[in-house]
Amino acid sequence: MTKTNAMTRKERWEFFWERNRKSDGYLLKKKIARFIFCVCRAVLVFGLCFLILQPLLNKVSVSFMEEIDLYDSTVISVPRHFSVSAYSMAWKMLEGAKTFWTSFYVSFLVAVAQIVSCTLVGYGFARFKFPLKNFWFACVILLIVVPPQTIITPLYLYFTDFDIFGIIGLFHGGKGVKLLGGMTPYILMCLGCAGFKSGLYIYLLRQHFRNEPKELEEAAYVDGCSRMRTFVQILLPGATPILTSCFLFSFVWQWTDVYYSQIFFSNAYGWILVTNRLSSLVDRLDGYYKSIYGQSYQIASAYGQQVLSTAVLMSLIPLILIYVLAQKNFVESLSQTGIKG
Amino acid sequence: MAEQAVKAVKKKKQKNLAKGNAIAGYLFISPFIIGFLLFMVYPLAQSLYMSFCTVSPVSGQGFEFVWSGLTHYRYIFRTDPKYVRLLLEELEKMALYVPSILVFSFFMSILLNQEFKGRTFVRAVYFLPVILSSGVMIGLETNNALLSSMQDLVKDSDNGTSITATLESILLQGETGNSFFETIIRVVNEVYNIAIASGIQIIIFLSGLQTISPSMYEAATIEGCTAWESFWKITFPMISSLILVNVIYTIVDFFTKSDSEFMKMINDNLLKDFNYGRSSAMSWVYFVIIMAILGIVSLIISKRVYYYD
The missing domain is CATH 1.10.1220 (Arc Repressor Mutant)
Structure with missing residues (x-):
C-alpha cells in the first residue's frame, strides 16, 4: 500500500496495467464491475431518498408561493411571487401559539408518564425472576398486537363514567366521575402502560436492561444498596441514550397522533391539539372567509390546500428539529439494543 | 416497599x-x-x-345493554354492503404489502450496511418517515372532502401521457401472466408507501447485520465461497430470527394503523352512528383474524428460523 501511495499518477497507472496484464484482465473487469455497482447503488439509494423527501420539499416550495402562482402552470417548484402570506394565514387558522403550547404540554406529559412506567416495567421484566413471568410478558406482546379500535369503544364509555370497582362511587354518590374531555384518562392510561405503543417501549427497555452486566447490581447489593436505589442510581444513568430515544419517540408519536387525540381531546372540550386543528383547518378557513365576504363566498380549493400543507409543514417543524438534533441517538440506540427473535 | x-x-x-x-x-x-x-x-x-348486545343510551344514566345474540355478526356478514368487501381488500393489501416491505427493507439494509459516502445522511432520511408518518402527513390530505373532490378533478384532467402508464399498457397486452404483471405494477406504484413504512424494519435488519462477525465472511472467502453463496449461507441464516421479528412487526403495524378505509368505517359506526354494539362486533372479527394470521405466520416462520447461540 505504501508503495502505491508514494508513486506519481503516471506510475500508478502503469503499475495498474501491469498487474492487470499479469492477472489476465481479471483486475480490470473487477474494477469496472465494482464501478458500475457503485453507480447503480448510488442512483438507487439517493433516488429513494429523494422519493421520501419529495412530498416534504414540495410542501416547502408551495408554502412560499402567492395564490396566483398556484394557478400558473409554468410555476412548478420555484415560486415566481415569493411570499410568506400562507404562513401567517396558517398560523392564524391554527391559532398558533395556543395550540402549539397545548400540544407540547400534552405530548410532554404523555411522554414522561409513558417512559416512567415503561422503564420500571421493562427493568422488572429484565432482571427479576417471579412466578408467571412468561405469562405477563405474553401480555405485553398482546398489548402491542391489539388494535386500539377494538378497545376504544368500551374505553370511551368507561371514561364517561369512571369508577374503579365502585370505589370512587362510594364517595361520589353512587356514580362515577366523568373524566372524558381532559388530560386525565390518557395520562392514566400511559401510567398504566396502556398508552399508544407502550408495549413497544417496554420491549425495547427490557432488551436494554437485559444486556447490562449483572455484576453492577450484585456489587451494589453486596454494599447494602436497596433494589430501588440500585435501579435509580446504578442502572438509570447508563440507560440515558435509550431512555432519551424512547422519550422522543413517545413525544413525537403523541404529537402526530390523530386517533387518540380525536377520541380523548376533541374540540368540544377545549383541549385542542395541533392534529385536531389540522383536520378541521380547511373548514375553518372557509368559515373565516365567509365571515368577511358573506355566506356566498367560496374559497378556492387550491388555496385551501396550500394553507393546509403550510400548516402541516409548520406542525412538522418542531419534529424535524428534534430529529436533526437527536438523529444519531434515535438510529443508534435502536440498533444497539440487540433485538433478538 | x-x-x-x-x-x-x-x-x-x-x-x-x-x-x-x-x-x-x-x-x-x-x-x-x-x-x-x-x-x-x-x-x-x-x-x-x-358485540352481542344492543347498546342504547339512556338519558342521564349512561347506557343500557340488551342481549341480542349474534345479530350484529349476522348483520356485518350478511347485510352490510361494505364490511366484507373492505375486510377482504385489507387482507389482500396485507398479502402484498408485508412481503414487499420485508424484501425492500432487507435489501436496503444490506445496501446501507456497506461503506459509501453520505451513509449517515441516507440512514437519517430512511428513518425520517418513522418520525413524520402516522397520520399527519399521510391521512390529512385525503381526509378532507373539499380536497378530495379537487384531487378527482386533477386525476380526470391528467391525459395519461406518462411513461409508466404506457409501459403498463404494453406489459398488459401480452396474453400470459397478466395477473403477475398486475401485481408487480401495483407494487411499483406503491413504492413510496412501502419506502415510508419500512423505517423501523431497516434499522432492525441493520442491527442484525452488524452483529455478524466479519471473520465468518473472511473464513468463507478463503475457503472459496463466492459473495452469492456467503449471502445465502451466512447472512440469511444469521438474521433469520430478525425476519420473524420484522414479519410480526410489519403485520401488526399494518393492521393497527388507523388511517385505512376499514378503520374509518369502524370509527364512523362508533362516533357518527353511535352504534356501539356493531362497531365492537366489527373490530372483534378484525381482531380475531389478525390473531389468526399472526399465529399462523409466526408458526410457519419460527420453524425455519436458525438461532446462532
Missing part, C-alpha cells in the same frame, strides 16, 4: 432471596399489571360483551 423487601431478605437467608426477588419483580411490573387489567382486559371483555 422494595427497601422493606430487602430488610426481610437480610434477616432470613438465601431461600428467601428468591421470594424477595419475586416480590420486587411484581412491584416493578405492577404499573403494567394494573394498567393491563384496567385498560386492556376489562375493555376487551366489555367490548366482546357489547
Whole structure:
C-alpha cells in the first residue's frame, strides 16, 4: 500500500496495467464491475431518498408561493411571487401559539408518564425472576398486537363514567366521575402502560436492561444498596441514550397522533391539539372567509390546500428539529439494543 | 416497599432471596399489571360483551345493554354492503404489502450496511418517515372532502401521457401472466408507501447485520465461497430470527394503523352512528383474524428460523 501511495499518477497507472496484464484482465473487469455497482447503488439509494423527501420539499416550495402562482402552470417548484402570506394565514387558522403550547404540554406529559412506567416495567421484566413471568410478558406482546379500535369503544364509555370497582362511587354518590374531555384518562392510561405503543417501549427497555452486566447490581447489593436505589442510581444513568430515544419517540408519536387525540381531546372540550386543528383547518378557513365576504363566498380549493400543507409543514417543524438534533441517538440506540427473535 | 423487601431478605437467608426477588419483580411490573387489567382486559371483555348486545343510551344514566345474540355478526356478514368487501381488500393489501416491505427493507439494509459516502445522511432520511408518518402527513390530505373532490378533478384532467402508464399498457397486452404483471405494477406504484413504512424494519435488519462477525465472511472467502453463496449461507441464516421479528412487526403495524378505509368505517359506526354494539362486533372479527394470521405466520416462520447461540 505504501508503495502505491508514494508513486506519481503516471506510475500508478502503469503499475495498474501491469498487474492487470499479469492477472489476465481479471483486475480490470473487477474494477469496472465494482464501478458500475457503485453507480447503480448510488442512483438507487439517493433516488429513494429523494422519493421520501419529495412530498416534504414540495410542501416547502408551495408554502412560499402567492395564490396566483398556484394557478400558473409554468410555476412548478420555484415560486415566481415569493411570499410568506400562507404562513401567517396558517398560523392564524391554527391559532398558533395556543395550540402549539397545548400540544407540547400534552405530548410532554404523555411522554414522561409513558417512559416512567415503561422503564420500571421493562427493568422488572429484565432482571427479576417471579412466578408467571412468561405469562405477563405474553401480555405485553398482546398489548402491542391489539388494535386500539377494538378497545376504544368500551374505553370511551368507561371514561364517561369512571369508577374503579365502585370505589370512587362510594364517595361520589353512587356514580362515577366523568373524566372524558381532559388530560386525565390518557395520562392514566400511559401510567398504566396502556398508552399508544407502550408495549413497544417496554420491549425495547427490557432488551436494554437485559444486556447490562449483572455484576453492577450484585456489587451494589453486596454494599447494602436497596433494589430501588440500585435501579435509580446504578442502572438509570447508563440507560440515558435509550431512555432519551424512547422519550422522543413517545413525544413525537403523541404529537402526530390523530386517533387518540380525536377520541380523548376533541374540540368540544377545549383541549385542542395541533392534529385536531389540522383536520378541521380547511373548514375553518372557509368559515373565516365567509365571515368577511358573506355566506356566498367560496374559497378556492387550491388555496385551501396550500394553507393546509403550510400548516402541516409548520406542525412538522418542531419534529424535524428534534430529529436533526437527536438523529444519531434515535438510529443508534435502536440498533444497539440487540433485538433478538 | 422494595427497601422493606430487602430488610426481610437480610434477616432470613438465601431461600428467601428468591421470594424477595419475586416480590420486587411484581412491584416493578405492577404499573403494567394494573394498567393491563384496567385498560386492556376489562375493555376487551366489555367490548366482546357489547358485540352481542344492543347498546342504547339512556338519558342521564349512561347506557343500557340488551342481549341480542349474534345479530350484529349476522348483520356485518350478511347485510352490510361494505364490511366484507373492505375486510377482504385489507387482507389482500396485507398479502402484498408485508412481503414487499420485508424484501425492500432487507435489501436496503444490506445496501446501507456497506461503506459509501453520505451513509449517515441516507440512514437519517430512511428513518425520517418513522418520525413524520402516522397520520399527519399521510391521512390529512385525503381526509378532507373539499380536497378530495379537487384531487378527482386533477386525476380526470391528467391525459395519461406518462411513461409508466404506457409501459403498463404494453406489459398488459401480452396474453400470459397478466395477473403477475398486475401485481408487480401495483407494487411499483406503491413504492413510496412501502419506502415510508419500512423505517423501523431497516434499522432492525441493520442491527442484525452488524452483529455478524466479519471473520465468518473472511473464513468463507478463503475457503472459496463466492459473495452469492456467503449471502445465502451466512447472512440469511444469521438474521433469520430478525425476519420473524420484522414479519410480526410489519403485520401488526399494518393492521393497527388507523388511517385505512376499514378503520374509518369502524370509527364512523362508533362516533357518527353511535352504534356501539356493531362497531365492537366489527373490530372483534378484525381482531380475531389478525390473531389468526399472526399465529399462523409466526408458526410457519419460527420453524425455519436458525438461532446462532
